[in-house]
Amino acid sequence: CLRRALLPALALSLALLGLVAAAGPRQTPVLELAEELWSAGLPGDLPELEPECRSLLAAFAEGSAALTGCLGRRARPVRLCQGCHGHYRRLLAQYSSIARAVGNSSESHNCAKSILTSDRLQIVVTLSEFFNETWEAANCANCLKNNSEGLSNSTEEFLDLFNKSLTCFEHNLQGQAIDLSPNNYTEVCKNCNETYTKLNDLYNHLQRMNRQGGESVHSAHLCIDVEDAMNITRKLWSRTFNCSLPCSDTVPVIAVSSFILFLPIVFYLSSFLHSKQKKRILILPKRIQSNANLVNIQEKYS
């Protein structure tokens, strides 16, 4: 809406500019012209930003480049929240300073307006939206402290345990030859079971806490770092090492279930054999006893 309101103004100012440019000497650079206009105190949008705004914009550009780099580098294994929260916080600050910044002159010249809303593309807004969305999708707020400075205690604890279990895995694998058959990881399973169980329990505990705390669908997830770490560990544990072998007790299950499934057969058979079949007593209707009905009915289909 705001953008739509601005478009005519933009068009008007561009037209004005073109008119002025056409009227001026051909070789005069636009920049000079602008400064000329500026000194003359002419109203309208200028091709160049105020210096304060320019520096704000530059800061935002650098911040977003740094954040993008950080996000890209930490995409796999996912370490977004741990590594990039500083960048993200800084970028947020820069964005809000742009949004809040008011230039030294009149209200129509503030930086927020000229940077954020004066064109169709609005690249700064788009960038900032993209970062915000990514951050929310990753649910990083979940593993940061409330003021988002640094990781929260539970996350630190979890990552500690995570690192411990990774080192445990490495440690125990080093002793074995590489070409061992994939099923023969018993050593790892035995030695790291304690750490792994702790890690798993902590994760489940965090998840439960989280579910109780938040109500909306989004907060049902933990932050992506924790989720991913747990995922990797679990995959290693149960897929690669094949450690979580549940006791499959097929025989008792089959016995119990076939017993239960057998019960209805007994029930129906016994009620068929022993229960007295319900009989209906026919009532003779009081009608004119002519055979006309039946004859009629039969006639139809003979």
Next chain:
Amino acid sequence: QLTPSSFLRIGQLSNVDLNEDIHELETEVPRQRPNEIPHNEKLLSLKYESLDYDNSENQLFLEEERRINHAAFRTVEIKRWVICAMIGILTGLVACFIDIVVENLAGLKYRVVKDNIDKFTAKGGLSFSLLLWATLNASVVMVGSLIVAFIEPVAAGSGIPQIKCYLNGVKIPHVVRLKTLVIKVCGVILSVVGGLAVGKEGPMIHSGSVIAAGISQGRSTSLKRDFKIFEYFRRDTEKRDFVSAGAAAGVSAAFGAPVGGVLFSLEEGASFWNQFLTWRIFFASMISTFTLNSVLSVYHGNVWDLSSPGLINFGRFDSEKMGYTIQEIPIFIFMGVVGGILGALFNALNYWLTMFRIRYIHRPCLQVVEAMLVAAVTATVGFVMIYCSRDCQPIQGSSVAYPLQLFCADGEYNSMATAFFNTPEKSVVNLFHDPPGSYNPMTLGMFTLMYFFLACWTYGLTVSAGVFIPSLLIGAAWGRLFGISLSYLTKGSIWADPGKYALMGAAAQLGGIVRMTLSLTVIMMEATGNVTYGFPIMLVLMTAKIVGDYFVEGLYDMHIQLQSVPFLHWEAPVTSHSLTAREVMSTPVTCLRRIERVGTVVDILSDTSSNHNGFPVVESNPDTTQVAGLRGLILRSQLIVLLKHKVFVERANLNLVQRRLKLKDFRDAYPRFPPIQSIHVSQDERECMIDLSEFMNPSPYTVPQEASLPRVFKLFRALGLRHLVVVDNRNEVVGMVTRKDLARYRLGKEGLEELSLAQT
């Protein structure tokens, strides 16, 4: 042809004593011994009576109607609207109550079982988890079945057949009582929590109807409370209108489909319809869904959000991803054919099962045991399926309420468990909306197969539970399977989103089982919130109905028939033109004279062998040779009220009667008139006379003997009559046509067949 002598006999009958009447009958027609036969579908039960949809237009009624002026009529009209609003609100609240209780109890159960399974997966001993699950289910269902079997058997099943019968004009005993409502609501909660393959949507229709019938009367006979309001509506005609509004409100609360509810009432029930009634019913429906919506949104913590209009919410169908193209329409039609065949199979299996149940499992304790067994087996089947399934899906990014890991790797869940280890409503929504690839075809196939038999086995148990959701679930499962195989065949074309096919499958299956057309289309359309699906859903339902009708009839009609209810369809059987009223009617008729001896009336009413409800009143002529023409019709209930108040000619002459009887006295006794046995008439009083002319309906509908069956049928059905007197050209009573006389003709497989009457 009637001989003159038989005419004479009928003429005499009105004057002779009833004992002689029976005596005479026995001499003329040698009575066959009452023969016993096993229950079958070709019977009409004597248990069911008609409702009096036709106002008895006697003098009292006319006087009262004349007294009511224009303004008073307006008050009545406003009262009708108020009642409709109350019906909507209460139905919505009952739906909320059911929803919230089921959600919490089922959540508790699944958490307990899940914790148990998780514990035993690590340690071994899963058979204990199986036992725990089965026992939990069986015990919950036992309670649900106990209350239904021993307290109110009419609350069993979905209640839709019963409401259909009620709106058709059949009085099903206890069907709209408060006790039934309580048992129904508790029963539904218990059977859904008990993990049976049932839904809580169908019973909402019954609950809505009971609420409507209760409110519109302004009193509860069960609680013995009379609020002294809405006395004008204490008769069958008015009650019927409100019950149809209640049924609509129930549908609307169940599916969030107000228009569907109105059309349901139109399609399934109300044979008597006008524009104002429709508008009022629509009002009640809207209020009902709005109440449910606002209360549930408060309960879920997002006030003013209004995002849960019904008990089942199909979720949003995104039109971009789930849109359909014109090429898919033949595929949808094919799905309709499949749905029709599967629905017919379902009905045929259920038919045999129900027949067996009626014949052999009729004792309440056996019924409870059966329900418990079904519950235990349902749990066992679910457990075994989950146990055997090796279909694991990553837990991340999925919205599974109770993920069971079992033998899956850590961080994954068993995808069979999402289907079995969940309330059926949730499973349906999962099947519609889970992203492609959430289920593998093997899982879906096994699930469909198992659930089909479970649902078929469950319907007809002595628990209150509906068939809508299980049908939707079966259909959604095979529909999704169909969609997946389609995208295999077409090498993964973009348009083959399995969720869309799951929806069409669900519609096809439901249509194949219940055979509803118009209302079901609208209900599905409203539940999905997507109007563009209207066309394919309509095609699917149409095909399913056509294909299904080729094999067997719909589930509800089948159950109505198995209950031996004298149900009148829209039209007389097509080949019945050769039958005339003379062949259809019952004769001879027990008539009363206009001024009748009290003793005779009492004797006629207490005669158990002829439990008649309406008696033609003929001219009391001392001369038996003269013609005794028809003067009116009086109902058993009116006679009982007259006897109770001792409105005898002699007492009036002696000024013993304090006041004249008013219409109010008849209404106060409605709807449970005392039996004749409870009314004491002394020997002296037996000799008194009773004057019926003020109370009888002086203008009963009559037909001549030559009227054809379709003509009689049309008159009877369109006016909602209970008694239709057959007269000859001298206005003498020849016979009487009642509902059972008409309902016994049915178009069977071999043409027109005649049902026999039976004591049940």
